[in-house]
Amino acid sequence: MDISGVSANGAVSAALAQQQVYSQGQASVSMFKKALDTQSQNAMALIESLPQLPSTQGLPANLGNNINTTA
Template identity: 40%
Template sequence: MDVSQIAALATSLNDMQTRNEASTLVFKKTLDNQSSAALGLIESIPQLPANPAICRNINNTTA
């Protein structure tokens, strides 16, 4: 191998590592954003009444 080829290979490997690290950081940020969005949706679900039977039974008998 020529010295210039070794230098080019080292530079390419370094660039690839930098791109992989950047991609990993973007992926982690995306996961954090999705986690925050999911938590917001879960927290927006209304609480059940104190008695869960209230508003859940339907009386279909005729008087």
């Protein structure tokens, strides 16, 4: 690779630009992870807020075993 035509200022500028792009990418990923965590917490709160289903302990054993699909 021939770097004789590259100035020091150009090389420094390119390195700084690359570092800025990398930093912006990391910030974007960090914000995305934070948004996913928030959505996960909200989903869990919604799931936990659902009422509990009534117990089926007093029902006959054959109840709920068949589904009438011709009705």
